[in-house]
Amino acid sequence: MCALDNPFWTYSLTTYARDGAAAACLDLQDQYDVDVNLLLLCCWLGTEGVALDSETVRRAIQLADEWAGPVIAPLRAVRRHLKPLAVDSEIAAFREQVAALELSAEQIQQARLHAAFEGLSGSGDDPVRAAVGNLRLYLSLAAPGAGDGIQDSLLKLVRAAFPGAAEADIVSALAVPASDQTR
Secondary structure (H helix, E strand, C coil): CCCCCCHHHHHHHHHHHCCCHHHHHHHHHHHHCCCHHHHHHHHHHHHCCCCCCHHHHHHHHHHHHHHHHHHHHHHHHHHHHHHHHCCCHHHHHHHHHHHHHHHHHHHHHHHHHHHHHCCCCCCCCCHHHHHHHHHHHHHHHHCCCCHHHHHHHHHHHHHHHCCCCCHHHHHHHHHCCHHHHCC
16 A cells, blocks of 8 residues: 655645645646646656656556546546535535545545655756656646646746746746657
8 A cells, every 4th residue: 555645745735735836736627637636746756856758657647547537536526516505514514525535535646656656766857847847748648739828827836836946947947848848
């Protein structure tokens, strides 16, 4: 069994709580049907200087889909369905239980991803550039038609993932064309 509390989970909770991160992740999820945990994985590995290649990203997508499709997506659908009905206190309480189950399922997915990819070693790449390259590569495979519509969300996510980075470094990393960042 994978350890539920691991550095990736801790990183994800911290990053997701930062200003703009949740909105950026959810925007990308809702508009392009991408996996928030894979967005966070791209950033986490980037902080370690790990630049992913296409094969590794495809493997991550497959591993994430094995759990997200049959487990997380149905829980999310139930939680969202209950939102307008949650004016009733019993339904609101039930919705909170479903949300807690969804979060637990996300943690299990992250533990599986952590176990699969924790051994990747960084190549000394600049962390911001590595994360941006990882994100662009993931998005090119998972949401090939996204185009420039993702720029604002990526900027918010990378800012949250690297709160100490200079804005110019983030903007510069995002300015590199996606075709130059695919490996």
